[in-house]
Amino acid sequence: MKLFIIGCGSIGTRHAKNAAAEKHELLLYDIDSARAQALAKETGATVVKKIEYGLAVKPDAALICTPPNLHVQQALECIRAKVPSFIEKPLAHSMEDVDKLVKTAEELNVPTMVACNLRFTEGLQKIRELLPQLGNIVMAKIEFGYDLKQWRPGQDYRKNYAASHESGGGIVLDAIHELDYALWLFGQPKKAFSKVMHSGKLEIKTEDQAEFVLELENCPTLSMHLDYLNPVYTRNCNIIGEKGTLYWEFKTGIVRAQINGKENTYETNSDVNAMYVSELDYFINSISKGEKMMNPVSEAAETLRHALALRQAGVSE
Numbered sequence: 001m002k003l004f005i006i007g008c009g010s011i012g013t014r015h016a017k018n019a020a021a022e023k024h025e026l027l028l029y030d031i032d033s034a035r036a037q038a039l040a041k042e043t044g045a046t047v048v049k050k051i052e053y054g055l056a057v058k059p060d061a062a063l064i065c066t067p068p069n070l071h072v073q074q075a076l077e078c079i080r081a082k083v084p085s086f087i088e089k090p091l092a093h094s095m096e097d098v099d100k101l102v103k104t105a106e107e108l109n110v111p112t113m114v115a116c117n118l119r120f121t122e123g124l125q126k127i128r129e130l131l132p133q134l135g136n137i138v139m140a141k142i143e144f145g146y147d148l149k150q151w152r153p154g155q156d157y158r159k160n161y162a163a164s165h166e167s168g169g170g171i172v173l174d175a176i177h178e179l180d181y182a183l184w185l186f187g188q189p190k191k192a193f194s195k196v197m198h199s200g201k202l203e204i205k206t207e208d209q210a211e212f213v214l215e216l217e218n219c220p221t222l223s224m225h226l227d228y229l230n231p232v233y234t235r236n237c238n239i240i241g242e243k244g245t246l247y248w249e250f251k252t253g254i255v256r257a258q259i260n261g262k263e264n265t266y267e268t269n270s271d272v273n274a275m276y277v278s279e280l281d282y283f284i285n286s287i288s289k290g291e292k293m294m295n296p297v298s299e300a301a302e303t304l305r306h307a308l309a310l311r312q313a314g315v316s317e
Contacts, residue, residue, distance in 0.1 A: 001284055002027065004059035004083070006051060006074055008039045010152055011088055011115075012065030016043050018277050024284075027054045055081040061287055062086070067161040068093040068168025072101050075112070075297070079104050084111040084287050086280075090176045091300040093168030095308065102298045113283050113293040114300035118177045119184055120278040122268035123248045126255045127237070128185060133259050134241025139221040142182055142237045144175050145230030148202055162228070163204035170206030172196065172311040175226045179212075179310075180295070180303050182224065185239075187217025189306055194314030201229060212310055 001024050005016050008030035016039055019026055026045035030036040036047045048054040051074065055062075062078040063086045064071055072092045078085045079101070091114050092098050105112050118124055131137075148157045161167035162174055183189075197209040208228040216222055219239075235250035244259035253270030257263070286293045 001025070001060045001288070002057075003284075004029070004054045004062045004078075005045075005065060006030075006054070006062060006078075007065035007067075007070075007088075008032070008036045009065065010155075012063070013039055014273070014276055015063050015065060015280060016045065018273070018280055020044060022281075027057065027059060029054050051077055055083060059083055061284065064088060068173065069161075069166060071168075072097045076101055076104060079108060079110045079112070082108060082110055085113075086283050087112065087114045087297070087300075089115040089180070089300075090168060090173045090307065091297060091304045093165065093173065095301075095305060098297075098301050098304065102301050105297050111287060111293055112297045113286070114295050114297060115279070116177070116180050116184070116295045116300075117275045117279045118181050118250075119294070120275040120282065121250065121253070122274075123250065123253050123255050123266075123270075124181060126266050126268055127239070127246055127248050130246055130255075130257055130259070131185065131239070131241075133243065133257075134239065134246065135243040136241060137186065137219045138240045138242065140182075140186070140219050140223075140237065140239040142178050142222065142224045143226075143234055144178050145225065145227040145232075145234045147231050148204070148208070148228040150231075151228075158203045163206060165206055169204070170311065171208055171226045171228050172210050172307055173304075174228075175210075176303065176307050178224055178226060179307055180300075181237075182214070182216065182219075182222060183303060183306075186219040186222065188302075189214050189216055191215040192306070192310055192313070194310040196311050196314035199229065204228075207311065207315075210311070210314060212314075 004027040020043035028036045028045045028047050040047045061084045162169035193213045195211045196207045210226040212224040214222045239246040247256040253268040255266040
């Protein structure tokens, strides 16, 4: 399959290398042509100087891996060319033109998918499989935290998109994965409360901490903590139901289940790259088979809308 990767930063590089390993034909575009050329040498890809040039050769799919403030316009360009499009998270940095993107994709019947790679971890898939055994959910807690200075090695975090709301940064959108899988597990929000904070401990303009309490369709109380400050990488969830509990830890892949008095531990694949490979394979296979994809732009737009509302409501004057 011929894949057009737009943006050759860290996530674009990961997708390009994974696609090259699967023997897909690659086209690359990046505003930094030297970066694109360096990645092309590693992957055997062809570099184009403009997005329109890449679309002109009719790729089978496009992967948009640029900063979030560029996603919507680049996705519109791909969708208008009737190229199935994978868009990295978050879908956008604001709701501007998002409805236009959704409408265009639907009118032209172009398949879209927004990155939701945590859904492709074996651990969360096991959690989703076991969830009905808990009976009615009582409460859940989701946590993510990691020091932004360590997050993307080799980059000055103060110059990364994470440091600016205008480019789509801040912990609320950067960690939208957590909100995405919460809605995937428990349904849409009915009520929400939030507090969003800027500690001043990092030299950035965006929020570095967020606390949410959500009432979801299938979970009366879900608390969520997100931060850019934890020196120890922390990503997990704990779910309590009438018949037991479930716990998942991303770093180890361990899932612990205590249901109806029986305890089981599942050691799932914790290889970080494996979820990206699975995600890309799913996207490509869905195109090949003409099957409906998970998390199209219409669904991701609602998740983004909730995230932006939580951030706005949680900011103290």
